[in-house]
Amino acid sequence: MMSRKSGILFHITSLPSSYGIGDLGTAAHQFVDFLTEYNLTYWQLLPLNPTSPTFGNSPYSSDSAFAGNPLMISPQRLHDAQLLPQDALTPPTEFPIDHVDFPAVTEWKMGLLKRAYEAWRTSHQDRSAFERFCKKHQYWLEDYAMFVNLKRQFDDVSWVDWPAPFRDRDPQTLQQWKREHHEAFEYTCFVQYLFFSQWDELKQYCGQKERKLIGDIPIYVNHDSADTWAHPENFKLDEHKRPTFVSGAPPDYFSETGQRWGNPVYDWDKVEEDGFSWWIERMKHNLEIFDIVRLDHFRGFAGYWEIPIEEETAINGKWEKGPGLPLFEALQETLGDLPLIAEDLGMITDDVRELLDTLGFPGMKILLFAFGPDVATNLYTPHNIEKNSIVYTGTHDNNTAKGWFQTEASQEDKHRLFDYLGRHVDDHESHWFLIRLALMSVSHTAIIPLQDVLGLGAEARFNMPGTTENNWSWRATPHHFMDRHPFEHLRHLIHLFNRA
Numbered sequence: 001m002m003s004r005k006s007g008i009l010f011h012i013t014s015l016p017s018s019y020g021i022g023d024l025g026t027a028a029h030q031f032v033d034f035l036t037e038y039n040l041t042y043w044q045l046l047p048l049n050p051t052s053p054t055f056g057n058s059p060y061s062s063d064s065a066f067a068g069n070p071l072m073i074s075p076q077r078l079h080d081a082q083l084l085p086q087d088a089l090t091p092p093t094e095f096p097i098d099h100v101d102f103p104a105v106t107e108w109k110m111g112l113l114k115r116a117y118e119a120w121r122t123s124h125q126d127r128s129a130f131e132r133f134c135k136k137h138q139y140w141l142e143d144y145a146m147f148v149n150l151k152r153q154f155d156d157v158s159w160v161d162w163p164a165p166f167r168d169r170d171p172q173t174l175q176q177w178k179r180e181h182h183e184a185f186e187y188t189c190f191v192q193y194l195f196f197s198q199w200d201e202l203k204q205y206c207g208q209k210e211r212k213l214i215g216d217i218p219i220y221v222n223h224d225s226a227d228t229w230a231h232p233e234n235f236k237l238d239e240h241k242r243p244t245f246v247s248g249a250p251p252d253y254f255s256e257t258g259q260r261w262g263n264p265v266y267d268w269d270k271v272e273e274d275g276f277s278w279w280i281e282r283m284k285h286n287l288e289i290f291d292i293v294r295l296d297h298f299r300g301f302a303g304y305w306e307i308p309i310e311e312e313t314a315i316n317g318k319w320e321k322g323p324g325l326p327l328f329e330a331l332q333e334t335l336g337d338l339p340l341i342a343e344d345l346g347m348i349t350d351d352v353r354e355l356l357d358t359l360g361f362p363g364m365k366i367l368l369f370a371f372g373p374d375v376a377t378n379l380y381t382p383h384n385i386e387k388n389s390i391v392y393t394g395t396h397d398n399n400t401a402k403g404w405f406q407t408e409a410s411q412e413d414k415h416r417l418f419d420y421l422g423r424h425v426d427d428h429e430s431h432w433f434l435i436r437l438a439l440m441s442v443s444h445t446a447i448i449p450l451q452d453v454l455g456l457g458a459e460a461r462f463n464m465p466g467t468t469e470n471n472w473s474w475r476a477t478p479h480h481f482m483d484r485h486p487f488e489h490l491r492h493l494i495h496l497f498n499r500a
Contacts, residue, residue, distance in 0.1 A: 002388070002444050006499040007042025007214065008035065009396065010450040011059070011462070012072050013100060016478045020095030020105035024198040025074025029205050034481070036209045038491045039500040043206070044214040044294070044447050046396060048072065048199070056468040057102050060218045060296070063148065063225045066140040066285055068195035071105060075112055077198055082123075083116040099473040116194065117187045133193045139281050140226070145188035146174060147226035149181060159229045160241050167241065169230070199289060206291075214341070214447075215290030217282070219297040220247050220263035228264060231278050234271050235264040245306045248314040252347060258305070258314025259466075265306050268323045276323070276330040283331050283338070291339065295361075298342035301327060302352040324351075328359055341390055365391045365443060367434050368404050371416045381420070382441045391443035393434045393452045396462045400451045403458030405430035431455050432489070439497040446499060450476060453486050 015022025015031060022028070035043055047059040050069045055061030059069070078084045091108055095101055134141060147159070154162050165173035178185055206213055221227045223243055228235055236245045243264040251258040271279065286293050295301070300322055307317035331338055342356055344363040356363060370380040378384060385391060393401045399408055406427055409417070417433075418424050425433050431452050438446045451460040451474070463471045494500050 004444055004497070004499045005041040006439060006446045006448070006494055007040050007044055007212075008450050008453070009044040009392070009447050010476075011046045011396070011472075012048065013069075013472070014450070014462075014475045016097070016476055016481070017074075018091075019075050019089075020091065020108070021071050021100045021102075022475060023072050023074040024195075024202050025076045028074075028202050032202070032206050032209050032211050034487075035211050038487050039494050040211075040490075041499075042212050042214050042292075042445065042447060045216065045290075047216045047218060048289075051102075051472070053102060053106075055222075057100075057472045058463075059216075059472065061222055063151075063222060064140070064144050065218075065221050065225070065227050065282055066137070067144050067192055067226075068199060070113060070191050070195060071109055072198075073109070073113065073191070073194050074198055075109070077201075078112065078116045078194070083119045084112060088112060088115060097475065097477045099475055102473065113191050113194070114187070117190050120190065121183075121186075129197075130190065130193050133196065134189055137192070137196075137285075140230075140285070141189055141192060143230040144192070144226040145185045146178065147229055148188055149184045150177070158224045160223075196289075203289065212291040213289075214292045214294060215286055216294045216296060217286055219295065219300045220261065220265075223262075223264045227278075233274070234266055234278055236267045237264065243309050246309055247300075248305050248307045248317055249346065250305050250317060250319075251315055258317065260307055260312070260314045265304060265320075266323075268321075272323060272326060276327055279327060280331060280334050284335055287335060287339070292341060293339065294341040294343055296343045297346075298344050298356070298361075298363075299346060299348055299352045302355045303349065324355060325358060360388070362388045362390050362445070364395075365389050365441075366394060366398065367391065367437055368394045368398050368401065371409070371413045371420065373412070373416075375416045375420065382437050385441050385443050387442045387444055389443045390445045390447055391438045391441050392447050392449070393431070393438050394449060396449070397465050399458055399461050400449065400456050401431040401434045402427065402452070402455055403461055407458050428455070435490070436493060439493050439499060448490075453490055454480055455486065 010031070011022070012024065012028065013022045015027040017023055017025065017027050031043070035041070047062065048068050049059060049062035049064055050067055051057040051059055051062060051071070075084060075089050079086060079089055093104065095105065150162065150166055151159070159167060203213060232241050236243065238244050245265050247261045247263040247265050249259040302322050302324060303319050304322050305314065305317045306320045307314050311317070328338065340361045342361040342363050344352065344356060345366065365380045365385045367380060370378050370382070372378065375381055394404065398404065405414070421433055435448055435452060438448060460474050462474050
């Protein structure tokens with residue numbers, strides 16, 4: 001990544017489509033063409049894992065660290081594969097085009113996937129590709145298929161409340177269940193086969209066009225997940241397999257009580273005793289489906305905030321030592337060079353900087369954080385950014401650049417920005433000056449959220465941390481791509497600042 005390049009942050013679910021949610025079909029391939037046309041190298045995505053309304057449909061809260069999100073499967077490509085008739089592609093109601101109606105989309109799409117499975121199961125199609133897929137992904141696929149079906153069987157309660165033989169994974173019990181529920185088990189595996197088949201087509205297309213995909217790995221997993229059920233020894237759990245400690249962040253300027261995320265924390269000593277095998281499999285999986293991977297909450301690998309389960313806030317947590325260098329040495333020994341980006345935002349201490357310097361991964365620089373009272377010394381201000389970094393105007397967790405300027409930046413912040421630019425900036429052009437600062441910086445890579453290229457305001461924000469409603473649902477519409485002027489201007493800046 002050391003040569004000067006640029007890219008777009010834009011999640012799959014935000015693509016335009018006729019099916020209520022962005023998917024891996026035509027629009028995804030057209031977006032690769034768009035990147036190629038405008039000399040953008042990278043397409044950065046959020047995690048691709050299944051989402052749940054229980055967690056506000058956040059891609060950072062999933063029941064699997066390995067599985068793909070069925071909602072991203074393209075109905076059109078299922079029709080092309082002769083798994084759905086043409087009349088199945090018309091939704092029963094008209095979906096909104098500017099946001100995802102998750103309940104409506106989920107109900108309709110899961111019905112389509114059932115139809116596709118029945119068509120495949122009763123056809124004479126060759127099963128060898130499906131069988132090869134199952135064998136390749138056997139490390140996680142069987143556990144995941146059992147987990148989601150057992151959840152359904154036991155009325156969606158957490159796995160710790162299942163009957164003991166299922167909770168504790170009695171081998172005889174699980175084998176008997178698999179024999180008795182073979183069709184439900186196979187269906188879940190088949191849906192994953194569809195997802196990764198379509199994903200592989202997209203990744204190959206990116207390769208043909210010489211575009212690169214940047215993925216995202218959340219550091220933690222949910223307690224109620226296939227990963228924790230299948231590998232409870234990796235986490236700090238009690239004798240009933242409930243968490244004894246959970247993850248979070250300490251009190252700071254933004255929150256007097258800190259953040260209590262609630263994920264189980266790793267028992268890193270036991271993880272290391274096992275040779276970091278689960279993490280090696282997880283990283284191997286992600287490096288096969290992406291070209292580069294962003295490690296969310298990188299600071300947790302150096303030290304993490306651990307909160308006793310009985311605490312309702314993060315105030316009485318404490319810092320614990322993370323796995324540090326041995327984890328990454330084990331990953332490198334098995335997988336070779338690690339094309340990783342460290343999400344090093346938040347409370348960064350000397351141990352985090354030391355680990356990052358040793359590993360040499362690029363960190364992240366966010367321009368929306370640069371124009372406070374410490375603008376001269378702020379590490380995110382362009383003149384303080386180092387070359388080995390990824391610069392963003394903002395991320396999925398921030399307001400859009402224009403939204404920040406219009407609704408969040410104080411008058412003092414704006415005046416510091418004007419002073420830095422050497423000129424006054426109006427609302428309608430604020431995003432372009434931040435994009436310009438990102439592209440002209442010395443960072444070897446600049447990533448711009450699509451909303452900022454389009455000049456959209458706070459209405460297009462993707463996520464508001466600390467809230468659970470109206471997040472993750474924004475979508476681009478076909479109209480957004482009809483006006484080519486913003487993209488032509490972006491291409492001009494990309495060439496001007498030698499990022500083509």
